[in-house]
Amino acid sequence: MTTGTEAPAIGLTHMGSEDTGLGNRGPQSKSIVVPYGFWLFVLSDMVLFSALFATYASLVHATDGGPVTSQLFDRTTVAIETLALLISSFICGIAIIAAKRENMFWTQTALFLTGFFGFVFLVLELTEFGHMISIGAPPQRSAFLSSFFTLVGCHGAHVTCGLLWLGTMMAQIWAKGFQQHIMRRLLCFSIFWHALDIIWVAIFTIVYLIGTLP
Amino acid sequence: MSFFGRLTWEAIPIHEPIPLITSLVVLLVLAAIAVWITRNHWWSYLWHEYITSPDHKKIGIMYITLGLVMLVRGFADAIMMRAQQSLAIGSSQGYLPPEHYNQIFSAHGTIMIFFVAMPLVIGFMNFVVPLQLGVRDVAFPTMNNVSFWLTASGALLVNLSLFLGEFARTGWLAFPPLSETQFSPGVGVDYYLVALQISGVGTLLTGVNFVTTILKIRAPGMSYLRMPVFCWTALASNLLIIAAFPVLTVTLGLLMLDRYLGFHFFTNDGGGNSMLYMNLIWVWGHPEVYILVLPAFGIYSEVASTFSGKPLFGYRSMVFATLAICIISFMVWLHHFFTMGAGADVNAVFGIASMIIAVPTGVKIFNWLFTMYGGRVRFNVPVYWLIGFMLTFTIGGLTGVLLAIPPVDFIVHNSLFLIAHFHQVIIGAVVFAIMAGYTYWFPKAFGFTLDERLGKAVFWCWFIGFHLAFMPLYVLGLWGATRRMQHIPDAAWAPWLDVAFVGAAIIGLGIFLTVVQLLYSIKTRDRRRDITGDPWDGRTLEWLTLSPPPHYNFAVLPDVHGEEAYWTRKQTAIKEEKLIAEPNYQPIEMPVNTPTGVIVAFFASVCGFAIIWYIWWLAILGLIGAFAIFVWYAWRDEHEHIIPLDEVIANARERRRVRHELLQELIKQP
Numbered sequence: 026m027t028t029g030t031e032a033p034a035i036g037l038t039h040m041g042s043e044d045t046g047l048g049n050r051g052p053q054s055k056s057i058v059v060p061y062g063f064w065l066f067v068l069s070d071m072v073l074f075s076a077l078f079a080t081y082a083s084l085v086h087a088t089d090g091g092p093v094t095s096q097l098f099d100r101t102t103v104a105i106e107t108l109a110l111l112i113s114s115f116i117c118g119i120a121i122i123a124a125k126r127e128n129m130f131w132t133q134t135a136l137f138l139t140g141f142f143g144f145v146f147l148v149l150e151l152t153e154f155g156h157m158i159s160i161g162a163p164p165q166r167s168a169f170l171s172s173f174f175t176l177v178g179c180h181g182a183h184v185t186c187g188l189l190w191l192g193t194m195m196a197q198i199w200a201k202g203f204q205q206h207i208m209r210r211l212l213c214f215s216i217f218w219h220a221l222d223i224i225w226v227a228i229f230t231i232v233y234l235i236g237t238l239p
Numbered sequence: 240m241s242f243f244g245r246l247t248w249e250a251i252p253i254h255e256p257i258p259l260i261t262s263l264v265v266l267l268v269l270a271a272i273a274v275w276i277t278r279n280h281w282w283s284y285l286w287h288e289y290i291t292s293p294d295h296k297k298i299g300i301m302y303i304t305l306g307l308v309m310l311v312r313g314f315a316d317a318i319m320m321r322a323q324q325s326l327a328i329g330s331s332q333g334y335l336p337p338e339h340y341n342q343i344f345s346a347h348g349t350i351m352i353f354f355v356a357m358p359l360v361i362g363f364m365n366f367v368v369p370l371q372l373g374v375r376d377v378a379f380p381t382m383n384n385v386s387f388w389l390t391a392s393g394a395l396l397v398n399l400s401l402f403l404g405e406f407a408r409t410g411w412l413a414f415p416p417l418s419e420t421q422f423s424p425g426v427g428v429d430y431y432l433v434a435l436q437i438s439g440v441g442t443l444l445t446g447v448n449f450v451t452t453i454l455k456i457r458a459p460g461m462s463y464l465r466m467p468v469f470c471w472t473a474l475a476s477n478l479l480i481i482a483a484f485p486v487l488t489v490t491l492g493l494l495m496l497d498r499y500l501g502f503h504f505f506t507n508d509g510g511g512n513s514m515l516y517m518n519l520i521w522v523w524g525h526p527e528v529y530i531l532v533l534p535a536f537g538i539y540s541e542v543a544s545t546f547s548g549k550p551l552f553g554y555r556s557m558v559f560a561t562l563a564i565c566i567i568s569f570m571v572w573l574h575h576f577f578t579m580g581a582g583a584d585v586n587a588v589f590g591i592a593s594m595i596i597a598v599p600t601g602v603k604i605f606n607w608l609f610t611m612y613g614g615r616v617r618f619n620v621p622v623y624w625l626i627g628f629m630l631t632f633t634i635g636g637l638t639g640v641l642l643a644i645p646p647v648d649f650i651v652h653n654s655l656f657l658i659a660h661f662h663q664v665i666i667g668a669v670v671f672a673i674m675a676g677y678t679y680w681f682p683k684a685f686g687f688t689l690d691e692r693l694g695k696a697v698f699w700c701w702f703i704g705f706h707l708a709f710m711p712l713y714v715l716g717l718w719g720a721t722r723r724m725q726h727i728p729d730a731a732w733a734p735w736l737d738v739a740f741v742g743a744a745i746i747g748l749g750i751f752l753t754v755v756q757l758l759y760s761i762k763t764r765d766r767r768r769d770i771t772g773d774p775w776d777g778r779t780l781e782w783l784t785l786s787p788p789p790h791y792n793f794a795v796l797p798d799v800h801g802e803e804a805y806w807t808r809k810q811t812a813i814k815e816e817k818l819i820a821e822p823n824y825q826p827i828e829m830p831v832n833t834p835t836g837v838i839v840a841f842f843a844s845v846c847g848f849a850i851i852w853y854i855w856w857l858a859i860l861g862l863i864g865a866f867a868i869f870v871w872y873a874w875r876d877e878h879e880h881i882i883p884l885d886e887v888i889a890n891a892r893e894r895r896r897v898r899h900e901l902l903q904e905l906i907k908q909p
Contacts, residue, residue: 051459051796058378062451065481069443073485076519080493080504087510089503164502168510171502175493193870206878 056209063213067220070183074224077176078231085236087168094169094236097162099153103233106149107225110184113142114222121215127203133195139218140191143184150181173232180228183221190214244853245426250403257339262402291832293380294790295365298387300684302362303677305391307753309354312398314750316347321708321743325736328727340725341408342427346397348411349431352527353438354394356665359673360534361390361445364473366680368449370781370788371467373458373797373804378451379444380830381872386441386448388840393438396847400430404851407431410723412520413494415505415513420498426851428498432491433847439488446480449473458780460799464558467779467804468551471558472537475565476530482569483526490519514579521572529568531665533561535672536603539628542621542675543607545775547614550803553606560599560606567596577648586645593643597636604629619775620694624675627702628667635663638713656716659709666705674701674753682769686786690763693756700749708742711735771901772894778806785894791829791882794891795822813905818898824887828879835872839865 053061085094120135154174157163164174194214197207252258276282289297319335320343327333335343365383369376377383400406407427409418418428453474457466466474494516496502503509505516544551551557573581573589607629616622638660642648651657674697682688712720715735720727727736760767773782783805784792801807812818846861848854 052374052456058451058455061455062378062447065447065450069447069481069485072482073489076486076489076522080489080515080519083515084504084510084512087512089508089510164496164500166509168503168506168512171496171504171509171511175496175502175504189866193873197873200874210873 056205059209060212060216063216067216070220071224074176074179074227077172077179078227081172081176081232084168084172089167089169091167091170092160092162094232095238097157098233098237100233100237102149102153103229106146106153107229109142109146109149110222110225113139113146114219116142117215117218121211124198124203124208124211129198129202132198132203136191136195136198140188140195143188143191143218147181147184147188150177154178177228177232180221180224183224187214187218187221190217242854244849244855246403246852246854250426252402252405255339257335258401265398265401287832290837291384291834293376293384293830293832295369295377295380295383296684296788296792298383299362299364299366301387302358302365302390305387305394306355306357306359306362306673309350309358309394311750313347313350313355314747316343316350318743318747319343320347321736321740323725324727325733325740327725328733328736329730332726335725337725338408341723342406344723345407345410345413345427345431346400349407349435350394350397351665352411352531353435354390354397356531356669356673357438357442358390358394360476360531360669361386361442363538363673363676363680364445364449364476364534366684367676367781368452368470368473369456370683370784370792371470371779372453372456373461373780373783373793373799374452374456375791375793375796375827376830377448378456379448381833381835382444383448384833384836385839386444386836388836389441389444389843390438392840392844392847393434393441395844396430396434396437396851399848400427404430412524414520415494415497415516416507416511418494418498419506421506428494429851432495432498433851436488436491436495437843437847439484439491442480443484443488446477446484449477450481453477458793458796458799458804461804462799464555465799465802465804467537468540468554468557468561469534469537469779471561472533472535472540475561476533479526479530479533479565479568483523483530486519487523487527490516490523493519514576517576517579518572521575522569524575525572526568528665529564531669533564535669536561538672538676538679539607539625540610541779542625542679543610545679545777546617546619546622546625547611548617548776549610549614550778550806551606552609552612553602554802556602557606560602563599564596567592567599571596574643574648577645578652583645590643590645590648594640597640600636604633620678620689620691620698621675623695623698624671624678627698628671628675631663631667631671631702631705635660635667639664651716653721654716655712655720655722658722659712659716662709662712663705666701666709671701674698679775680781682774683772683781683786683788685764686769687760687764687767688769688774689760690756690767693752693759697749697752697756700745700752704742704745704747704749706742708739708746711739711742771897773805773809773901778803780804783808785890785897789890791827791887794824794827794887794894809905812902816902816906818895818902821895824884824891826884827882827887829882831877831880833872833875835868838868842868 052058116135117139120132120139123131123135157170162170164171191214194207194211198211201207252262276285289301292298320340323333323335323340327335365377397406404426407413407418407423407430409423409428409431413428413431416422453466453470493502493504497504497506497511503511505511505513507513540551540557571589571593573579573585574593577586577590607625638656642651642657642660678689678694712735715732718732720729720732727733769786772785772788774786775782780797780799781788783797797804797808808819842861842864846858846865849857849861
């Protein structure tokens, strides 16, 4: 990775150079350590979702006489939602490329579009939630609906937090430019954003596709 | 809903003398400490050297202090329970009404696991791991500070329940449906849930931090199979944290949704399934036991090897056993509820898996024994704890194998036999290790050793007190005494419970003597200074630097050759009769102090308190505050400060002078 001048890993004295002076021996540089730690955090998030998936799988038939999956889910809406999220992720990739070239206009534009499509996804999801609540299928109706709203809502909450993070990142890049530590953060953000896609693909399959099987 | 949600004047326990008096005493003690600090003008020192410090050693000391203080609180709960069970027999009802007694056993378990054992174990990992790896700090020093303060925030909320409102009456894991709003409408369970959520975030961040540190930040030449066993156990423990704590977050989160928004995960109606909670909480809960005990095993490994003057016997088998336990610990959770009725096949699988865990654990016991065998064992205080541990823990492990047999478990499930078993493994392994580690690393942290005689007295109090307190419970459990009884129906049990009370009192004496030992050692510190930085003839890198180490630990990162990094270096120096050539010193960059952690924890506490009492505007303010400090911190420009070359050289030369003297002495020895 061509990193130019970067503060080295903690407590190593090499005058701001990425080279730790120890070759491959000894502590890794920050550009390795920070994304590595963030990956571990993302893994823990995956564990969090796996517990929610397990909860959903064990409660999906506990409908308590209320609505069941095939009566509630609409594949078309979900397809549009999925498309919005995937486009958002794709544009996020473009934003990283633009940021690496230190092109402020395209970075900001791509990040804005990333956020825009994420927002579209959220609006569609909230509309779906609102519709379900209005037809007598709120989370309080049955254990199945509790687990559905929690699993999908937890993903939605992650997207919301991602949008907050994205806005902060955009402001930071605008104010401070493409500094090394800001680039690392942007990389972490893109890891987070793509990871949410992976979660969504699992939700799409396990909740919506299986739930609407004839 | 009013402006202050559910919070009214009635939340203060005016009519209950025990919590009221305790609250007042605690407030008085806190006020006295604050006055004492102010009088000595120590606030500035505390703020710069501890509260805002990203230094892993200072954070470790803060964790250990928190854990020891909370140990006193948890022990107070324990002795109250023992007293109640000794008094409330036959026609007598004792002095604690059921609703109060139930809060006490719930608080005892919650505090001892989350706010005593966890902070102490994490504290030792903080203090020791970077030193043993030969580096200057953890991967994310500021996040480390945040982790500590979030843990402290959780501890604060649990203790606040004593002054305002009540604590959960549901046991330390708050099983539904008892913990649902229908049966626990008060704020007690909410205190429990919110406090654990906040401290759980702190623990998860610690896990991420330490796995990254151990895998990515080690001294040159410190390959995986040269790491001290304590670092291996810390790695396994933190991997378990990353894999297990998110499940705890989910479990408690789902219960919160049930309680706050009327969802139906674990309720009796609406299709809820309370056994789902059992599965989820124990998927976290069983690995949690190993999160605590693996670093304890690491401490014993260090102690056994150092004080026997030998390399650890079977280093590789120790590493293998640690990782085997790390993995198998995720495959045994169902043994906590064999009686659920999962069927004979499922129970058999989990029973056998539970017994298999005894195999790598047995490997470890034999490794420690063979380390001591043929060694020149020095009987310092840590070795007392080591031997006491091996005796106690082996019996505790055997009763665990008994409990792993499903038909046996059906008989003793939820009885005092179980209570005796898990106290025997947790006190026998974790608490004894903490005491061993406390004595072992104290001189490294503060530059003087602890008094040996008092240390041995503390050991005997714990060792004898423990066996008196818990062996009777095995007998009572086999007779059918269930756990958590506020009133004892059978007078024949009285003598056994009295013995248990005496045992608990002796443990209390041990805790008191620990305080005496600390004060006495501080008073006489001038004649127990650790000048050399190597008071125990150590073998790992923390003994290479001075006691206490400089902020940056090592002037130059040590170059590691061989399995026992410091021992190898020391032997080479003795053979060649000289220290290694003076290296080329450079200025050192270290992370700057930041109040981010303590401010985030402040807002987390405010937000948590508001959620507990349904004060929604305040909860939102807390969240906004936390986000604002996050953005403020992200905007900083100064990341590191530079320690000038002069300072590094002066410090390093002083260390070399001391080391040179030590070397001359070592050379003279036969």
